[in-house]
Amino acid sequence: MSSNKKYWKSVEELNPENSAAVEALGHKEFVEEIPVDKFLGDKDKLEASSTTRRDFLKYVGFSTAAASLAACEGPVIKSIPYVVQPEEIVPGVANYYATAIANGYDFANILIKTREGRPIKVENNNLAETHGHSNARVQASVLDLYDSYRVASPMKDGEDSSWVELESDLKQKLDQLNGGGKAIVLLTQTFASPSTYKLIEEFKSKYTNTRHVVYDAISESAALDAFEAKYGSRGLAHYDFSKAMSIVCFGADILGDWQGGGNDAGYSKSRIPANGQMSHHIQFEANMTITGAKADKRVALKPSEQKVALAKLYGKISGSAVTGSLPAHVEEAIDIAAASLKRAGSKGVVTTGLSDIDAQALVLEINELLSSEVMNTESLVMTRQGSDSDVKQLISDMNSGSVGALIMSGVNPAYTLPNGQEFAEALANVDMSVSFSMKADETASQSNYIAAAPHYLESWGDVELVKGHFGLVQPTIRPLFDTKQFQDVLLGLTEFDGTYHDYIKTNWEENILNGSPFNQALHDGVFVGTGSSESTETSEEQEESPVTSNASDAARRLAAASSSGMELVLYPKIGMGDGQGANNPWLQEFPDPLTRTTWDNYLTISEADAKELGLFLDRSNFFNQSSHDATGGLNGKYANVTVNGVTLKAPVIVQPGQAKGTVGMSFGYGRTEGVKSELKTGVNAYAFYTDFNSMQSVTVEAAEGKHEFACVQLHNTLMGRGDVIRETDLKTLNTGHKEDWNPIPVVSYEHKEILVRNPKADLWDSFDRSIGHHFNLSIDLNACTGCGACIIACHAENNVPVVGKEEIRRSRDMHWLRIDRYYSSEESFEGDNQKKDDIKGVKSSMQEFGEMESPAANPQVAFQPIMCQHCNHAPCETVCPVAATSHGRQGQNHMAYNRCVGTRYCANNCPYKVRRFNWFLYNDNDEFDYFMNDDLGRMVINPDVTVRSRGVMEKCSLCIQMTQKTILDAKRDGREVEPNAFKTACSAACPSGAIVFGDINNENDDITELTDTDRSYRLLESVGTKPNVVYQALIRNTDEV
């Protein structure tokens, strides 16, 4: 009997308005045309071909047979030993060298792991008291060394040249200009290097008409000027957030790159509840940043209103009256902030990232008023030295033709200046321009000479990142190309007899070391001096700085700030920074911690504004432009963004938490020169960076077209799933019962509820894991800032391939470790749970669960690093038909790649979705020309880890190559493994101490007590997988006020 039931594909079919469209679709099997024409459409070509079908089959048959026969012959492998083996190299054993990165944007003391003389990995230098941690960009910097787009030799007017020619031309020109009317200008990055600054001084005394202009692509001039005006020396205050009990930020992304970055370690210390206490953090900001995401209270506010709010807070702290109007909830937040700061007393701190000298001055003033211990104005941070006014002056001088020679090092003004074109024209007015650069970038390619510069891992150098804290930079590999560093050329010009290494050594022994041995400092990479060397380069006295010592004037000026219309807030993206790493595929594929989008920058906008401006795409639906493709790929609209008459077309992404009336856009994208074509992504936001001000007033209007984003997380909210992220507030943690807010899940056994940890709840018998090592990994959700250093560390350690934008869109990303980001759909996650619990009935659930898929306008945010959970009862292991994945006694879930046949059952059965499938042979394939496709890029590959082939599954191994090495070292020495000796790449890289790894059978390992704390829980424990990864619940300090 046939049924008369009618089946609906979608509710749209019920809508009579769509009947025509439905009808049309009804006759089509596929919604979109299959692009048959693409491969069969070219009739002429098809006919012109002389290959018949039979021939074709013959060829196929023959080549298959030939290939399989050829595969039977083993290749002859040649091995070429050293002629004279360097004493410190043992093939197969890694050496570590201490060095430092100082590329003008990122500054850190690090260790470099080398194998057979090749640097392959960046590690943190734990001897460093400050700046000893790497971020994602520093972790990725090792790949820049093997960049196939590096300039291999000096160039003159686009032709290959030689150092002899370049140096003699330069010397001749400089000698000719010496003492004359036209200036010699050194335009450099911030070196933060005592020896380089000393050398430049010597250069200046030889060539008397030399000017040194320091230029930071992303300027901290306002903060520097304010600090200089107040304290007399040019630098930035050093903040130690580990001492803080109350943190109030106005547009300061203190966990990102605010004032040079590097604050996350200290911040995280203060955020881990200890003795019932943790710091209280209030964030006023426009863009959603990782700092805002970590804040206990986040107020989305336009920059102009942030100024007023800051002024009001000053009023509250100082007791003076400040006018200005703000919405009630902001006023309330300021009261809370003031109360929090007052309660914290000297452990309170206020920061701001507003590019406004008044705001910066006011913050210093407030911290003085609080007599904040967190802010240290004695030991200055030296990592930003640039002066906006000097740069502006330079460009006008260049235009007027009064610059005779321009020597640039570590800067790319043609790209990073808002008026890059104008700079390029001005450059033509300079008699001789030399650019020290690793690439033929926007500036270098327009200079007369490209002086091929070495990578920092091929160079000598020194740094003083914080006054009195010195570091040494040493080469870890012989220069790969015919390069020479800026300092060596300057030494040649000043007729110093020796290399830069000699110069540094002499300088250190005379001025810094105070009798300590140089080799020890070189070994450690860091040295804490007693006194700082003579004050480093301060730029010429600025007469223009309008700072008044009178803070109340500043407050008044700030309070008067107002703006109508949209405001644009420019920001550096965690993965890309100022854009130096644009040709680094690891960084391009690094998902932004918040938008989780790769390979792009974009305009972030609030949902309300997007809807108003027609920039909003609805959720998937066959009948309109949708926010997602059928494959899941995220789509966005384009907008024309105009600032000061400059218009760019940029894709738009809706960012929950973006302050209404503001849009955000990141620097670092839109590179045009010195970057592989596939890595030329995004738009150049420096074009909007007028007057080095990251806050601009802007007009946004919808534009044609649909942009395809490569986003690795398509579901944004937690939907009240407390099993995934456990969180509560500090009060509950202190006073409540663990069973209430962090219960062990229960399951039904013979109609009775029993704990899932009860052996009766198990399908499987447990192994005895009490003997030998048993590895566990703990992730503290409170300490994790989402910075992503672990992701890149994992890439480098485990040879994770880069798959490119298209593949990411198809959800074929290969990251072994990802940091999921969840938004709350109500104001808080607690609200979500409430809403979920209140849902009654089918109808209500349909609607309300639908609503819960959308994040709130200003949501709570949670970051959760997820890698293979190494379940003791692993669902993947039971479904593998070939036993390619199996369990080790030490708790690791093993994956034998050579055994895998690629059924992908394991990935389907994994509740955590951490398994990655190699759809292609990424390491030798022109379609994936990132780094594994050329011999230079392959030098970064870790020889201890297999490079996976096509068709096999892979996943986190808990860095078994590292645990095995630790064990072997102990065996060889005939000793027990020392406490806390076990590390994984992610735990070693984590700057905030959120990831802790160790052996739970060793009671001296830190991990042992972390497996059973009030905060500890296992992910989706109710499933009964018994993971070896343990999470520490997220605690918010929301009840403090």
Next chain:
Amino acid sequence: MKKSYQSVANFTNYKTRELLIRFFSPNLLLTSFLFFALLSTSVFAQEGGDPVAGKALFNTNCAACHALDRKMTGPALRYVESRLLEDEGLDREWLSAWIRNSAAVIRSGDAYASKIYAEYNNAAMTAMPQLTDEDISNILAYTAQDPPAPAAVPAGAQAEAAESSGGISNELILGALVVLFLLLAIGLYMVNKTLRRFAEAKNIDIEEAVPSRSLWSAFVKNEFLMLVTSIFFLLASAYYAYGYFMQLGVDQGYQPIQPIHFSHKIHAGENKIDCKYCHSSARVSKHSGIPSLNICMNCHKSIYEYGGETTVEYSKEFYDGEIRKLYAAAGWDDANQEYTGETQPVKWVRIHNLPDFAYFNHSQHVSVAGLECQTCHGPVEEMEIMYQYSPLTMGWCIDCHKETNIQVKDNGYYAKIHEELSKKYGVEQLTAAQMGGLECGKCHY
């Protein structure tokens, strides 16, 4: 866990260095002793010393830097005593003083001593105060001997002769066999023919062969036989196909021709050099390491010719030629005893190739387990040409892991875990497999 090195000697190399130093020190310090010998030769020798004992002493004390007929780190020493006496007027007393403490002679301002010191790169000869007058006399007796007369027939010619004679004899035997078979065949034919003739003569009928059904068609008609045969063929081909595929990529016995004929037999066998003297990184690293050429030159600076047994195939000239190849590769100018700096790194053909997905660590097996190299690499000390002794298949690894006990003695790492685990398994001694040596992830990651 981590140590950062600044270019300071790596601790791991220390043993090698120690060896180097032991090797070199006579080289560097001693030297020129032999110039000085004076007086001639046979006369003196016969009077003073025993050239046989002298040879032994020479080899122990002098040979690292001196040869009889060629310049090395120090000068050539044949007829040194007579030469010094005739050319420089220096007597045995001077020579003894020099041998026992050359530095003192140089310090004393002796003209010839200073000259020779300067000529050999200011490298002073190791003082040998332990040598008695008799020892010195014996050594000098040895140096005073006339060189042995060259062999009457060059070895090469002999070899050729031997080879050619061998060839002839083989052909002769083959030829004789052919003739024999021919004779047999003819004999049989003749017998047959004779018998038929007898039969004819005696009127005996010879039955013509009955045209029977051919065996083939009978076979084809018999379905049972066909079935059995096809099953047999299928099984046989499956067996061989399996065998063929299982040996793919298994290169047991792989014995490639190397760019330099390096004889493990001579080095490890006859001269008993410890494997890990050259393959030093086997102790500390996953790689055993192909020795760098500077390791070869530690010895081959002094060992410029082959002095051991030779065969027809591997003559002295052949081996000496290989040493020349080493000198060319290392950039060693043998005549002037100095490095030219023009090196030609040797492209050895790698014999033991594990696939990339298998992780093997030599130090685990050599240092921790204390295995002899021969366990896996076979009788290397007998291999004139190195070959792959073991199959290097996973089954082979696992078999060994199942049988081999853990070396727990004096190893603090194993103390606790071995005690607990052996109790658990109820055994005295744990095998590598019981220790976890069969887990996939231990070798595949």
